[in-house]
Amino acid sequence: MPEPVENVNVGAWTRLSDLCNLSRFYQPFVFCFDQTEGYTVRPELMSQFGNTVSRIVAECSCQLTVVTANENIWDARLLPGMDVAHRDRFSEPHLLKPLSRAEAEELIDLRLKASHNRNRPRVTLRILNGWIPFLSACAGLRRESL
Known part of the structure; x- marks a missing residue:
């Protein structure tokens, strides 16, 4: 039991x-x-x-x-x-600022570089042109900067 x-x-x-x-x-x-x-x-x-x-x-x-x-x-x-x-146990929130497209590119590139992905440029473009445009502002990316 x-x-x-x-x-x-x-x-x-x-x-x-x-x-x-x-x-x-x-x-x-x-x-x-x-x-x-x-x-x-x-x-x-x-x-x-x-x-x-x-x-x-x-x-x-x-x-x-x-x-x-x-x-x-x-x-x-x-x-x-x-x-x-x-x-009251929670302090004031620390709000994160949204990423710009350039910051998103840099972050994706750094993550892919760390994984030693040989197709990094192609994968980065695919992510930026396909996936990121559909993310909402709540996900941390400003649509207007894409």
């Missing part, structure tokens, strides 16, 4: 707390929450996410917690889905 969820959660929290305590001897532990939009599928996930981040901030020393989200989803659904008491 599987272990009760409460026991699993207590064990996981103990490990998490221990990692943060150990990190005091070296460097801060970094927690990264990405693709948080997935929590919007169920209200209890948004609430639990807020509770988890609030608890990490309140109880874990020597840590940095980074949360990424699309601004419109964060403002309209994620933040309102959290308990009001947990919202």
Whole structure:
């Protein structure tokens, strides 16, 4: 029979707390929450996410917690889905500026160069002319600069 969820959660929290305590001897532990939009599928996930981040901030020393989200989803659904008491645990957001086409080209080229792709120029053009024009501003690229 599987272990009760409460026991699993207590064990996981103990490990998490221990990692943060150990990190005091070296460097801060970094927690990264990405693709948080997935929590919007169920209200209890948004609430639990807020509770988890609030608890990490309140109880874990020597840590940095980074949360990424699309601004419109964060403002309209994620933040309102959290308990009001947990919202204050989040600092002011650091908004990323959109990439220009030249910056996108450079980024793609650097990524492909790192993979030692021999077809880099052709692949870069294919990505720039096919894929990037369809990305929305939320994905971080200004359509007007493409």
